[in-house]
Amino acid sequence: MSSSAASSEELLRGVGVSPGRAAGPVAQVRPPAGEPPSYPLVPQDQVEDEAARVTAAAEAVAAALEDAAGTVEGERRELLETTAQMAADPTLVGGAVELVRGERLPGPRAVWQAAGAVAEQLADLGGYMAERARDVADVRNRLIAQLTGAPMPGVPQRRDPYVLVAVDLAPADTALLDPGRVRAIVTVEGGPTSHTAILARSLGIPAVVGVEGATTRLTDGTEVLVDGGAGTVETDPSPEAVAAARTSAAASRTFDGHGRTADGQEIELLANVGDPAGARVAAESGAQGVGLFRTEFCFLDRTEEPSVEEQAAAYRSVLEQFPGKKVVVRTLDAGADKPLPFVTDAEEANPALGVRGLRTARRAPEVLENQLSAIARAAGEAGAEVWVMAPMVATVAETEEFVAACGRHGLGTAGVMVEVPSAALLAGPILARADFASIGTNDLTQYAMAADRVLGSLAELSDPWQPAVLRLVEATCLGGAQQSRPVGVCGEAAADPALAVVLVGLGVTSLSMTPRALGDVAAVLAATDLATCRSVSRLAVDAESAADARAVVREKLPVLADLGL
Known part of the structure; x- marks a missing residue:
């Protein structure tokens, strides 16, 4: 393939x-400098100096990454801060120092071997932890460059x-x-x-x-x-x-805050946000609201859950930037790529198929109850129209339990994320209980295609244009229509202007995306009537591959080429 x-x-x-x-x-x-040699061994009287050199290199790399993190915001800052923490990780640095002291290995070689051991442990854990092995290799290469004076890779x-x-x-x-x-x-x-x-x-x-x-x-x-x-x-x-x-x-398209097709069909164009800084960007971009508010920023890198008061203050700082507008709050999506010690098990053989999302409420029900209490408190103070949804819902029973939990806290608009194929296939009965559904195309694609979404070798399968995935989107929209419930998309697929047309044609009523994509998606929808959306969606669903679906839709939408998309 x-x-x-x-x-x-x-x-x-x-x-x-x-x-x-x-x-x-x-x-x-x-490119990185490559694998360093094991010889010559460090003279015994220089071992401590070499060990100190390794520690100093780790401190320098971590400091440089922290400095760089201070120049950016949002997810970019988080990525740099996470890499900086890994550069100072005692397992990696301590392992390298022990190899210098115990085997008299040169610093670069000690770092190489210590990083290899850590990466192997992460790879054995699978899922998100296996993905972190990539970060270990990056830190290893930076440390070796620092130690040898070679150009920093990147x-x-x-x-x-x-x-x-x-x-x-x-x-x-x-x-x-x-x-x-x-x-x-x-x-x-x-x-x-x-x-x-x-x-x-x-x-x-x-x-x-x-x-x-x-x-x-x-x-x-x-x-x-x-x-x-x-x-x-x-x-x-x-x-x-x-x-x-x-x-x-050079063309920069802005969004006027009103999403619609060429013939006037209203389509809400919302933003995905993950923290207050992201919310400010979304508000400044003219987003009609927030279709996915990721609440994990309150929980990451914590050994204990934050208090209700702390959570409420954090959520309020996002909600208050959208007075009178819809903000869809997703409850804690821990597990898989976001392990948290107080709700997940680090020893799971396959975290992507384990206790994640709403399933963590089985292990720690008080965490969900506390979060709903905090969301309700923030909603009462901020003036936004707050909707709440649960991730990783797979059954009707789970839906009923979550809607009831929201009701106990006075949260009247409760929905579900459709990320598991079973939820798409059961959309009718699920939406007889829930007020809305939001399709997370990232995980829906991963689970439908049985393809780890972080593996580059499976990029062709991990494509939301896959007809099988589009058929699950269609099934969800049919369930929504059956129950007169709105169905949105908050996965990365919503940011693709061509795919956005297909999603609208399948019956999606709102699209939530990175704020940068709002102008392009709005421009393409404004040039395309609903009948065309429906006709090209049929072509995509009936295609036999993702490549065929993308090609046939792009052929039928000349506006994409006109706009340079």
């Missing part, structure tokens, strides 16, 4: 994860704009991307829900992932044209194509 089969040597194909077209010369990510610091090409980008690299210089991103690995894809969308940088052979076929200085909507990379494009791409890239 190849995601890069090309019709000619001048065209590479992958998975488009951030729409837009951009052209520029290739600049590859600076994104090149160039004065002129360029197209960034890499096997993959470490989270710290993606967090430091400068959209003023990085015109587009092309990677061999990664998928639609990888850090690279999510941050590229939030920054408005066109991106194509899963491009086999990109680092060997796209050498430094090669002029390329990247189409993040179609998922293609063209080498040596014509001057006319380059000029057109630069013109479209």
Whole structure:
């Protein structure tokens, strides 16, 4: 299975994860120095000095990452702070120091071996913890560069704009991307829900992932044209194509706060937010409200749950930025990629299929009750129209229990996230109990396709354009129509203007996305009538592959090319 089969040597194909077209010369990510030698051994009288050098290198790398975190906000800051914490992790640094002292290994080699042991432990845990092995490799490479004086691996610091090409980008690299210089991103690995894809969308940088052979076929200085909507990379494009791409890239579309199709069908265009800083950006972007308020920022890196008072204050700081507007609050989505010691089990063999989301209420019911109490308190003080939804709902019984819990706290609009195929197939009876549904396309795709969404080798499967996934969206919308309940989408699929048209055609009534995507999605919907939305959605659902679905829809929507999307 190849995601890069090309019709000619001048065209590479992958998975488009951030729409837009951009052209520029290739600049590859600076590679790490590689595996250091074990010899010569450190003389016995220099062992302590070498151990101190390792500790000092870790402190320097952690400090540099913390400094960089202070220059950005939101998820970008979190990524850098997490990497900084790993650079100072006593398991990694202490392991390296022990190898210096016990085996007299040179510092770089000791770091290499200690990091390898930590990465192996994480890989054995699977799921999110296996993904963190990538962070360990990034920290290892930074420590070795610090110790040897080699250039720090990562994104090149160039004065002129360029197209960034890499096997993959470490989270710290993606967090430091400068959209003023990085015109587009092309990677061999990664998928639609990888850090690279999510941050590229939030920054408005066109991106194509899963491009086999990109680092060997796209050498430094090669002029390329990247189409993040179609998922293609063209080498040596014509001057006319380059000029057109630069013109479209320069266009900045704003959102007037009113989502609708060309014939006036109202479609709520909402924002996904994860903290107060993100809420400010969403409000300034004109979002009609919030379709996904991730509450995990209150809980992460905690060994005990925050108090009701602390939670209420944090939630209020988000809600008060949307007076009179809808804010959909998702209750704690712990587990899998967000393990928390007070509600999850770190020893689960497969966390993605374990106790996560609403299921954590079975183990720690008081955490959900306290959170609902805090949400109710914040809602009463902030003036927003608060809806509440639970993640990872799979059954009718779970729906009934959650709606009842919300009712006990005076939260009158209770819904569910549809991330599990069973919830899509049971949408009718589930929405006979719940007030609304919001489809999380990231997890719905992962579970429908049995493909870990963080594995670049499965990027072709981890694509929300998969017809099987679209059929589950359709089933959910049919259940919503049956019960006269609204169905929204809050997964990353909502930020794709072409896919947004398909989702509306399937019956979705609201789309929630990164604020940066609001203008593009609004522009495409405003140029497309509801009948066209429905006709192209039928073509997508009836397609036999994600690539076919994307291609046939784009062919029927010339407005995408007109807008450079």
